[in-house]
Amino acid sequence: MGDVGRIPVGVIGASGYGGVQLVRLVMDHPQLDLAYLGGDSSAGRDFSSVYPHLFHQVNQTIEPIDLTQIADRCDVVFLSLPNGLACKMAPQLLEKGCKVLDLSADYRFSDLGIYTYWYQVERTDQEIAETAVYGLPELYRDRISEAQLVGCPGSYPTASLLALSPLLKQGLIIPETAIIDAKSGTSSGGRQAKVELLLAEAENSLGAYSVARHRHTPEIEQVCSDLSGHEVLVQFTPHLVPMVRGIFATVYATLRDPGLVREDLLTIYSAFYRSSPWVKLLPSGVYPQTKWASGTNLCYIGIEVDPRTARVIVMATIDNLLKGQAGQAIQCLNLMMGWDEMLGLPRLSFYP
Amino acid sequence: MGDVGRIPVGVIGASGYGGVQLVRLVMDHPQLDLAYLGGDSSAGRDFSSVYPHLFHQVNQTIEPIDLTQIADRCDVVFLSLPNGLACKMAPQLLEKGCKVLDLSADYRFSDLGIYTYWYQVERTDQEIAETAVYGLPELYRDRISEAQLVGCPGSYPTASLLALSPLLKQGLIIPETAIIDAKSGTSSGGRQAKVELLLAEAENSLGAYSVARHRHTPEIEQVCSDLSGHEVLVQFTPHLVPMVRGIFATVYATLRDPGLVREDLLTIYSAFYRSSPWVKLLPSGVYPQTKWASGTNLCYIGIEVDPRTARVIVMATIDNLLKGQAGQAIQCLNLMMGWDEMLGLPRLSFYP
Amino acid sequence: MGDVGRIPVGVIGASGYGGVQLVRLVMDHPQLDLAYLGGDSSAGRDFSSVYPHLFHQVNQTIEPIDLTQIADRCDVVFLSLPNGLACKMAPQLLEKGCKVLDLSADYRFSDLGIYTYWYQVERTDQEIAETAVYGLPELYRDRISEAQLVGCPGSYPTASLLALSPLLKQGLIIPETAIIDAKSGTSSGGRQAKVELLLAEAENSLGAYSVARHRHTPEIEQVCSDLSGHEVLVQFTPHLVPMVRGIFATVYATLRDPGLVREDLLTIYSAFYRSSPWVKLLPSGVYPQTKWASGTNLCYIGIEVDPRTARVIVMATIDNLLKGQAGQAIQCLNLMMGWDEMLGLPRLSFYP
Amino acid sequence: MGDVGRIPVGVIGASGYGGVQLVRLVMDHPQLDLAYLGGDSSAGRDFSSVYPHLFHQVNQTIEPIDLTQIADRCDVVFLSLPNGLACKMAPQLLEKGCKVLDLSADYRFSDLGIYTYWYQVERTDQEIAETAVYGLPELYRDRISEAQLVGCPGSYPTASLLALSPLLKQGLIIPETAIIDAKSGTSSGGRQAKVELLLAEAENSLGAYSVARHRHTPEIEQVCSDLSGHEVLVQFTPHLVPMVRGIFATVYATLRDPGLVREDLLTIYSAFYRSSPWVKLLPSGVYPQTKWASGTNLCYIGIEVDPRTARVIVMATIDNLLKGQAGQAIQCLNLMMGWDEMLGLPRLSFYP
Structure with missing residues (x-):
């Protein structure tokens, strides 16, 4: 001091x-x-x-x-x-x-x-x-x-938006197809003595909550709309996972151009995050793990494209209490x- | 004997x-x-x-x-x-x-x-x-x-199909919008000594794998197509979660009729599973937890509808080694x- | 009903x-x-x-x-x-x-x-x-x-006493050398919303509590004294372990006769528990794991003798909420x- | 570089x-x-x-x-x-x-x-x-x-010896009464693909191993003997605990002078570790948790005396992969x- x-x-x-x-x-x-x-x-x-x-x-x-x-x-x-x-x-x-x-x-x-x-x-x-x-x-x-x-x-919007932003900013996806399936460690619930956060209850269990009505939804939509230039609604589903720290967001969206391949998107993301030292874009075919980001301010992002369905799947992970x-x-x-x-x-x- | x-x-x-x-x-x-x-x-x-x-x-x-x-x-x-x-x-x-x-x-x-x-x-x-x-x-x-x-x-198709079948059979959804975000305990990997399944690696971590190319995809699609009467492609993404047992499948699909509400779907599912004693449909507003099914042959199903996006979200959980x-x-x-x-x-x- | x-x-x-x-x-x-x-x-x-x-x-x-x-x-x-x-x-x-x-x-x-x-x-x-x-x-x-x-x-006295009783009843140990180092899953704390039992706090952590003054001590001593025929004091130390269910008691005591070997003790324990169908004595060289007893009313007991120190080490495990x-x-x-x-x-x- | x-x-x-x-x-x-x-x-x-x-x-x-x-x-x-x-x-x-x-x-x-x-x-x-x-x-x-x-x-001798050394160096205990009940996270087993270290096996389970014959015993005894000035045998029992990192050593020993109280020992330990910045002696009545040391090079030590049994109980915790x-x-x-x-x-x- x-x-x-x-x-x-x-x-x-x-x-x-x-x-x-x-x-x-x-x-x-x-x-x-x-x-x-x-x-x-x-x-x-x-x-x-x-x-x-x-x-x-x-x-x-x-x-x-x-x-x-x-x-x-x-x-x-x-x-x-x-x-x-x-x-x-x-x-x-x-x-x-x-x-x-x-x-x-x-x-x-x-x-x-x-x-x-x-x-x-x-x-x-x-x-x-x-x-x-x-x-x-x-x-x-x-x-x-x-x-x-x-x-x-907070942690859900951060992981979700870092995964989605390049897609929306560049107009690569049909916005209303965006689905965010998010998984969180229990420390996101804070240091509150709640029965559902007890180790005895939460360990070896996984569940969803606030489906279709979580309060982070409008916050994510506000930024998505800002990036898109028009109003965007997203589907956001949070899940509680038996681990202490970490957010994993799996984001699905339909590509406007079904001809885009994974490497195209990696290039676009690399450019988008060129000046962002805390975002680490993973090489082709590598997907993130929450443990990698634990105890750091990093966000790891992995990207996959499914040519069968014309969807992009973006995975982002952060430490929920840090980044x-x-x-x-x-x-x-x-x-x-x-x-x-x-x-x-x-x-x-x-x-x- | x-x-x-x-x-x-x-x-x-x-x-x-x-x-x-x-x-x-x-x-x-x-x-x-x-x-x-x-x-x-x-x-x-x-x-x-x-x-x-x-x-x-x-x-x-x-x-x-x-x-x-x-x-x-x-x-x-x-x-x-x-x-x-x-x-x-x-x-x-x-x-x-x-x-x-x-x-x-x-x-x-x-x-x-x-x-x-x-x-x-x-x-x-x-x-x-x-x-x-x-x-x-x-x-x-x-x-x-x-x-x-x-x-x-196996466990992924079982949970996925029990969640999806009534929707497809009754023609309630646009089939190609179906996305299955599945989460599994590590015992699904079998009793094999693999580094990524070690407690030290898997504990406090969560990740996706085989994104857009998991071998359970064609199996799920075969049954979905059978139920729909025409070929269906689905998006299936498996995740490994730090717990021993349990599958949690979060299934998203766009409703053909955006006027359907949760109670309508509960009624339809109840009818569909009337003679299926191992499927337990949860009351309105209750979502399943993997721990509930652990050590049983039960499948718990919870249903939500998002009127904002016209999507149904079905959650199904089973014990991966039993049901x-x-x-x-x-x-x-x-x-x-x-x-x-x-x-x-x-x-x-x-x-x- | x-x-x-x-x-x-x-x-x-x-x-x-x-x-x-x-x-x-x-x-x-x-x-x-x-x-x-x-x-x-x-x-x-x-x-x-x-x-x-x-x-x-x-x-x-x-x-x-x-x-x-x-x-x-x-x-x-x-x-x-x-x-x-x-x-x-x-x-x-x-x-x-x-x-x-x-x-x-x-x-x-x-x-x-x-x-x-x-x-x-x-x-x-x-x-x-x-x-x-x-x-x-x-x-x-x-x-x-x-x-x-x-x-x-409850769970601590049950595991401790099943481990100790044959030794005391047969007068095989010097009673005041008995030390019980006990480890418990967090469900022993009950369905109470306490901060220290949260997954975020208890996961990946282990600690002792109520050292030298846990209330199960006099209860264990009462039975030990009953078995020995004279007043016995024991050392009892409980630890909280990041798991849901299970007690593991590691009991140390000095043998009166340093010539006793593991097989002698296995014989004595087998006789003592001959009519006790819920107690399973493990073969020579096998030690119990809490997971083995989980979801059952069984108590598994393993025994080791250290000829260097003339001590017997008895390990007992039960499901804390069942046996x-x-x-x-x-x-x-x-x-x-x-x-x-x-x-x-x-x-x-x-x-x- | x-x-x-x-x-x-x-x-x-x-x-x-x-x-x-x-x-x-x-x-x-x-x-x-x-x-x-x-x-x-x-x-x-x-x-x-x-x-x-x-x-x-x-x-x-x-x-x-x-x-x-x-x-x-x-x-x-x-x-x-x-x-x-x-x-x-x-x-x-x-x-x-x-x-x-x-x-x-x-x-x-x-x-x-x-x-x-x-x-x-x-x-x-x-x-x-x-x-x-x-x-x-x-x-x-x-x-x-x-x-x-x-x-x-390695981790077991470090935690054990930091707990025991002041007692032996000052001649406060009867050396042959020393018992070390040690608990370790599974990362101590290294990045080796072994079945018993799989999450599915090790999670929600706890067991002892190498009882009465672990190879760290002679190493601990060598240092104890060096400190005591004569040959010392100790009882050392390692346990595997369902957590990634951390060692917790619970050390029991009989005091030569049964009149010593906790505060006496805290004073002696404080003096012993005065120049050791990585050892943190906890205040009276506070016991360590493995999580506290996780991700640091610290060793936390807590001390208790049981006047009923004339024993000292010392608890030491470290991060097994760091300190x-x-x-x-x-x-x-x-x-x-x-x-x-x-x-x-x-x-x-x-x-x-």
């Missing part, structure tokens, strides 16, 4: 999985200094009583969420809270000059009506919300660089500060 | 996972008697040295595969061998009067040309193969009852013998 | 893991009929809303715990409740003529002072408690046969009813 | 789990440069075909093991090979001036007779072997600093080069 020249940052919602990832990443980052750990239910507790494995590294106490205090001590604030809370805090933090990166859904929608419809939260911060940038650097790098407020997408959450927020901050996009973020997974 | 009135059965390929399931099911079956355990690489070994947990229950030795011996001692023979071997044994066993249930791909195809194309095995038993019945009782119950030779489908393999073979045998279809098969899972 | 000649039983505490095992076992038992499902927090809910996989098998509703109703409708009552509740219900149920099998700690102690010291519950049912029998059939078969009230031991909980209760009931000890209980595991 | 001022290192046996850890750690180390990847069965293959997730980071090919080439290009050589091979290579590499760190058992024994007895390999390099230092920095830091040849201990293998080798090299012991090694785990 207090290293000269480092930027003081606050993590609000420090006791959740997003929080502990942020704490870890901030500690490993050469330009950041952890200046404030804030929480609600965990306020007053030592961080090391919540995460004992860090007792020798983090000796801070989780403080109550006092926006004035936070703004005084931090230049940058990460909000890692349940939906509907960030929108009550961000305006004040921004006014006091903080850069704000929100990990909830609050600042991901350009149309707050859609947000209110899906999240059942009335909003009064329309003006602020309009200044927010969607924090997916591979699509909105330039806008993020100039933003004060970033709404970072799908906290790592993405740091990546955005790197851009906002004018630093190298890869600064301080893990790029080598431990394997196995 | 030798219980009066019980039917003597042989299990050839006893050392694999299919074999040990069959041994267990035969031992629990009130009308069957385990008369022959046959194997190739494991011949001469005590069965209990291969599966020590059964040392107190099975004191038989795995014998070399001697077809004369087998036919002398068995009325029924289960062949649980790699593809391309059953077709060399079944003709002789049938000739000697045995009923034969094959768990490999050898007798699943009515057109051996398709088999040879996908499995690279030349066949000389065309005449015998024409007498084989596809062993999915929910679709071909009557024909199985009268068969001497049954080619039992997807050995249990199905016993179910077929029950029919061939004129017994109750549920006789001797497990219907209550242990949970959790 | 209501099968002629079947004994009507009630399961109180039906929504927990003990409850659902009991329901399943009762349904599979040829002499039992499920007459009452009772619960507290889950009263009024359909059982199938708590365990949806049983919707087609169990159509009963969980009723409030009304002792008069229960005694009217049931001859036998299983109490599967948190510690401290059974002792408030059993007296009345016994008075009305029910046989009672308690799965909590309430009736496991002959000295209620020890119970009160470790469980912090004052007791007023001393007279009733004195009639209770410790429900480990392998040690107290005869007394269980004549009991009206049985206090069934370690619900299966044991049914086994006790079989004895209480004069039935075959194995009646209706699963003896063949699914493997893998 | 070829960064100015970096030390060129070779990894021989690059395709195993030890190899890929070393590759990853070398790439993250600020002073090292990966100059040679050597292998036997994998020679000629691109490293990225063996570990596809590193395709974008490592573009080297695994070369045949040519000692002259290796010595020409490397200042430091890590040998990560099966037992019995390093002793054939190390002499020549040392003669050519390389520093050699061996991860096998070949250079862990001061008495080659013990090695030959347990490993069945005749040795002709007695003279070289005598110069080898046992690579456990917490015990032999000074000697490692001056060594040219280090025999790095228990490759990380330890890098830690040793840091000392050999005069660098900070923590240089380039991971100290913050990802959690969960």
Whole structure:
């Protein structure tokens, strides 16, 4: 704490999985200094009583969420809270000059009506919300660089959109044929004591949930529509898989030109992600595994074409808590500060 | 062994996972008697040295595969061998009067040309193969009852077809929109020492394989075409999931009539499976979990309709080694013998 | 419900893991009929809303715990409740003529002072408690046969005592050298939403808990002392392992006679468990695996002697929810009813 | 490759789990440069075909093991090979001036007779072997600093010895009462295709192996005897646990002075490990979890005393592939080069 020249940052919602990832990443980052750990239910507790494995590294106490205090001590604030809370805090933090990166859904929608419809939260911060940038650097790098407020997408939209974007941007597929069959490790459910997330229940089991009505659907559609230039509906189905970390998105779509082959698409994807150091396009015939991305901010993408059905199948995998959450927020901050996009973020997974 | 009135059965390929399931099911079956355990690489070994947990229950030795011996001692023979071997044994066993249930791909195809194309095995038993019945009782119950030779489908086709069949039979979907995104536990890979099936590699990882070219595709399409009355191509993508047992098939298709709602489909499925005691249709809004079917011969099916996209999403789950393999073979045998279809098969899972 | 000649039983505490095992076992038992499902927090809910996989098998509703109703409708009552509740219900149920099998700690102690010291519950049912029998059939078969009230031991004491008993009974070891290093799957923690039992926390992790002060210690010591004829203290250390089911107890003790070899001990154990059909002594050099016992009421025991250190190492494994909980209760009931000890209980595991 | 001022290192046996850890750690180390990847069965293959997730980071090919080439290009050589091979290579590499760190058992024994007895390999390099230092920095830091040849201990001895050493060094326990009950993730079995390491077999199962005769026993005893000043025998029992990474050692021993309490021991351990930055002693009443150490070079130690039995119970956990293998080798090299012991090694785990 207090290293000269480092930027003081606050993590609000420090006791959740997003929080502990942020704490870890901030500690490993050469330009950041952890200046404030804030929480609600965990306020007053030592961080090391919540995460004992860090007792020798983090000796801070989780403080109550006092926006004035936070703004005084931090230049940058990460909000890692349940939906509907960030929108009550961000305006004040921004006014006091903080850069704000929100990990909830609050600042991901350009149309707050859609947000209110899906999240059942009335909003009064329309003006602020309009200044927010969607924090997916591979699509909105330039806008993020100039933003004060970033709404970072979560793990499902990140994997889904990195898989779909080149296809939509280049008009290669019939948009309404897009189906995203997504699989997630259980840590996406957060550090919440829910029966269905118990090892005894979730181990050796796999199931789908929120079929045809998951709240990430409108968020994915918003970006797809932006890329396509017209409104796009997608089919999105999330599944819970017996593993801790990782998202695997299998994306299906019908090609406009059935003559396209795998190598064509690899070329197009390579070009699309040429300036995106965190996206790794796999060689022809290689498909990703969630374990490869685990513990890194990487997204691996594999591509297949089925000439029999004229469909493209794109597979994308990320670590749901890094590129799908906290790592993405740091990546955005790197851009906002004018630093190298890869600064301080893990790029080598431990394997196995 | 030798219980009066019980039917003597042989299990050839006893050392694999299919074999040990069959041994267990035969031992629990009130009308069957385990008369022959046959194997190739494991011949001469005590069965209990291969599966020590059964040392107190099975004191038989795995014998070399001697077809004369087998036919002398068995009325029924289960062949649980790699593809391309059953077709060399079944003709002789049938000739000697045995009923034969094959768990490999050898007798699943009515057109051996398709088999040879996908499995690279030349066949000389065309005449015998024409007498084989596809062993999915929910679709071909009557024909199985009268068969001497049954080619039992594996786990992917079973789950996929139980999910798709009512839609195709009733002409409710546009067939070429059908996409099957299937997830399997690693025991489907068999008891083979492969690096990618090691716990260290497969745990906490998920990936797709054989995308756009898995050998179960033509088998699924054969039945779909039979049900539809015209040739159908489907998209089939298998994934390996870090769990021991279970198949989860998520099936997507576009409805011909976008006005159909979930309850309509539940009604249609209920009618379709009215006489199928092993298929359990879940109530509206409930989706299956692989764990529910684990250790049983059940198939759970859940249905959802997305009115936004006019798609139906059907989810089917089975235990890959029971309803997807050995249990199905016993179910077929029950029919061939004129017994109750549920006789001797497990219907209550242990949970959790 | 209501099968002629079947004994009507009630399961109180039906929504927990003990409850659902009991329901399943009762349904599979040829002499039992499920007459009452009772619960507290889950009263009024359909059982199938708590365990949806049983919707087609169990159509009963969980009723409030009304002792008069229960005694009217049931001859036998299983109490599967948190510690401290059974002792408030059993007296009345016994008075009305029910046989009672308690799965909590309430009736496991002959000295209620020890119970009160470790469980912090004052007791007023001393007279009733004195009639209770410790429900480990392998040690107290005869007394269980004549009991009206049985206090069934849980999974740790069962595995530990089955491993240790022959050594203590025959005076083969120096009792105070006994160390039990026990490993348990997470389902032993019950269907409780606790953070430390989440898959995300417990998967890929292993730890010890309640070291030197676990409440099963005095219970194990009570039986060890009974067998030895003098007071014995043991070292007992439980560990939580990333798996759903299973207990593995590794027991260390110093032999009085360092000349004893493995085969001597196998002979002694074989004699000790000659009339115990659920205990399977493994051949020389074979050690048990928890998976072998999973889904059965079996206990597998392996024995090793280290001539270098004069220690015996005994390894015992059971399914924590069957032989370690619900299966044991049914086994006790079989004895209480004069039935075959194995009646209706699963003896063949699914493997893998 | 070829960064100015970096030390060129070779990894021989690059395709195993030890190899890929070393590759990853070398790439993250600020002073090292990966100059040679050597292998036997994998020679000629691109490293990225063996570990596809590193395709974008490592573009080297695994070369045949040519000692002259290796010595020409490397200042430091890590040998990560099966037992019995390093002793054939190390002499020549040392003669050519390389520093050699061996991860096998070949250079862990001061008495080659013990090695030959347990490993069945005749040795002709007695003279070289005598110069080898046992690579456990917490015990032999000074000697490692001056060594040219280090025999790095594996995961079981590392966890066991870090737990036991202060007790033996200070004479606090009766040495012959020491029992080590050790639990390991399956990656300790290496990247070998063995049936018992398959996910289908190992998942949801736990068992002991090599009871009373594991080859790490004499290695542990050698160091214990060195610390005690007289010959010590220990009981060591390894168990395989369904998780990828991690060792958990539960160590039991009888205290010479039964009046010692937990806090006394914490004080003694703190003093013993004062200069050991990778050992983290947990606060009173906190016990370690394997997940805490995962992905780091840390060893967490928790201590408990049972006043009833006069025993101390010490729990130590490490990542078996880092502090228990490759990380330890890098830690040793840091000392050999005069660098900070923590240089380039991971100290913050990802959690969960």
